[in-house]
Amino acid sequence: MRLAAVVLCALLLAVNANGVDTGRGKGKGKGKGKGKDDNVSTSGCDILSAVLPGQVVWPESASYGISNKYWSQRQSEIHPSCFLTPTDTASVSVAMEILTSNSIPFAVKSGGHTAFAKGSNIGPEGVTIDLRLLNTISVSPDRQTVAVGPGNRWANISSTLDPLGLAVVGGRVSDPGVGGLTLGGGISYFSGQRGWACDNVRAYEVVLASGDIVTASPISNADLYWALRGGAATNLGIVTRFDLASFEQGPLWANTLLFDASLNSTLIPLFQNLTVHGLPSDPGAHTYFGFVRLPTGYLIYSDQFHANPSSSDPNQVPAAFEPFAAVPALVRNPRMSNLTSLLHAIEQAYGDRQIWMNVAVRGTSAQLLQDIVPLHEAHVNRMLGARGANETTITPYLTFQPIPVNVLDAMQVNGGNALGLNRDDGPLVIIQSATTWTNPLLDDAVEMSTRVFLNDVQALAKKRGLYHGFVYMNYAENTQDVFGSYGAESLQKLRGVAKKYDPNGLLQDLWKGYFKLW
Template sequence: MAVIQQLWPALLSLSLALALPTAARATPSPDPNSAKACAALSTALPHLVALPNTPAYAQHSTYWSARQTEVHPACFVAPSTTQEVSRAIALLTSLDAPFTVKAGGHTAFAGGSNIAGGVTVDLAGLDGIAVAADRRSVAVGAGSRWINVSEALDPLGLAVVGGRSATVGVSGLTLGGGISYFSGRYGWACDNVRTYEVVLASGEVVEATAGGKHADLYWALRGGGGSNFGVVTRFELNVIEQGDLWASSVVYPGVANATVIALMHGLLVEGLAAHPAAHTYFVMTYVAALGGYVVLSDQFHSTHADGTATPEVFAAFHDAALPTLSVNTRLSNTSQLLRDIEEPFGDRQTSWDTTVAATATPELLLDIVPLFEKHVARLLAAAAAANSTVTPYLVYQAISTNIIQAMQVNGGNALGLRPEDGPIMIVQVTTTWSSAALDDMIENSSRELIAEVDALAASRNATSKNGYIYMNYAGKTQDVYAGYGKENLARLRSVAKQYDPTGKFRNLWNGYFKLW
């Protein structure tokens, strides 16, 4: 039991948020436009620009993934108001200076929200949180993290449809979709935004709402990412009444994976749809101290208030016949749940994902396991040779029909998921490691594994509609937007051209996923 207690934070520090490639140390390349931009920003926004070899620069260089920290911009600019963001963006685009934007800094791959030799706009100072007088919405600055939001709302008996890990940023998770404890009833985070305050490439500030003048921009920002359209500076989010949640984290030995995977498939096709207050995910990882593979099932229920009884939807996961290594059942507020899955900063990170349709039988999900084990064997051998630590994860997350139905509010989001196409399972491969020497090998192995999963699904006629890829877990080279479907992809490109007709963001805003 002592070993489990020591490993518990690592098991729960699963990468539930974004991903990827080579990560050799990146140094600023000479860029005359960036140098001019840093000088001009220093004049226009005194005290907001941080140059290399200063304490402020080092402070802004803090990222979740070490691969991002190794990227060095010519300068950081750290606005604390929308007007300062507007001035910075207008200046950068007028000078044709390459830049990127950092909110929570939780992208795994190098250059996702940092830029070598350019300007990184750090939104951390936009961290205001204001609950409306009617308790139906909350205004959240783009630099906030989910723990900031939950700590403001928990004492009021309120919550938002937001992230599941304390240090993940509000901005990146919401713009990419945003899986939540409350998704079964309300959809994803992007489906619960009332208003986006957005700085366009010209520096103009607009508000995008479902029924307003910028409804097309509102639609595009619901899962379409931000770097093609504008810098979101504030989110007005729907608020829900919410007390403590029931939660249970069960660790099983690897020999139980067939049973647990079959139960997960059952939840995908019918269990979660019948119990929309329930939420869960499955994790398989390798823990040498426990003798090999272990399986984690994290289960949540937002309306079950009995800490001594298991909700019906999860009863089979607690069957006495199932061998378990540890069970942690509790009633917790949202903030505590977010801290339970707090993801430590400073390691090297990557994540890749794909989806399979509900037509996939439990056998298909089980047949992915030996593919994952082959991947793990490669990683462990390479880590041993490089004297590096490595922790690989296989994650299943069920996107049931009730979640997809809830996504259709206010005209639907940009993701292209439709209830009539049926539920899907996200298959995610995430790795944490310590040595830069393993970067390319881990990326290549992860890419190969996802390709094998796609091929296996195709052979079983279980490819999801459009081959959807969840942006927030995607590898840098994955074609995320193709998975949104041809119609949505064309519409996203049209919106981007409408709001950035000269292509300033397309050509200057580096990092994350782009509409080419």
């Protein structure tokens, strides 16, 4: 397959050089062709179209809009020369070899849920590989493994597994793609007992920069297996199949809570105590906690979950969450639910502009968390001050995501992951700033203010000796040093693995977007 692709590519390049039509208009003809001025990406689209007929999506086609649909409008505004929609791993292999051997820039999209522009898309200088057709889901006969394609969204998987009484460690929202979330870490409702999603992959099928297809597991290419658990595939290869560990799972207990912001000083200590004591004592429990600024003012929100409820009565609050039951709430919504319903309950509409940034602090001080809130209020006021008179849709969030010691313990299975975290680091709290808005004229102001806020958080935590510095890739902004936050040992090891499997650094140079090791 690889040799045939190389020969065919050489022939097609020779044909193009002699001006023979390969299926796209030239000169002033129909389409995007530009004759001798064709850039390398358009020529690459021509080659891909000839070698993989029916799998290239051109800008003038109806399917282009489907592939160019991203959660963040900042990504949808980027327009590649074409999309490639491979139908199987062999097609990805051929495409990879064509792209790398011809120095054609590219990006890869699993679900397209990255907030920043060009996170999983590329402009007219390149090709975006849209993996949406690699969406198989296969449960092993022993029910211990679910093999899934990276084009799946998490709701696809849960809707298949819920009727079987099974689950996997995956996303908490329905629409993100399997690939990005899992490769970046993957916080889950089940993390208290089983770690993050990356800790629950039995094996990866990977297409390397050379086009070779390999398996990475604890017994095969174990170093690559380790690196893919948090090391970003943009440095290592395109993952075309994830073999996920599955387990028996019935309905979960869940409760959505909304509080008046005046209860800040009551609720933050409860959350901090839950992070340090409650979650480790009850690994089936999971939560996050935060603030949202609406036009009417701040609200405090908390979503709480339990994977192993002791009762089918939704009003029976798990012990870890009992302290919150005594606090007056504006909304309480306790319920028993399958996973699919929970995934759909927490969704954000497509079409808005998005930004995420985050950093981890030590989770041992409620006072630090309380003092971060006014820093966020200052951030909100900066953004509102930059807002035009007609701009009304800007929604800022501040979320505290706990990483208790039981989660850090669960991360150490199968040789550990690439994130550089262990029990001695915990407990941690990820301070996540997220903002949704609509006016592109606010882009610079939102980005600048978000960076100022994170810098203020870092400075405050450092002053109090509570700074950790871990940056969670899946909530990071593209200027953040994600891999540097893993620590020198993990970074050096990741670079060594990338060098081994891509000795010429082709992916570092050609695979654009997301986070790089150099």
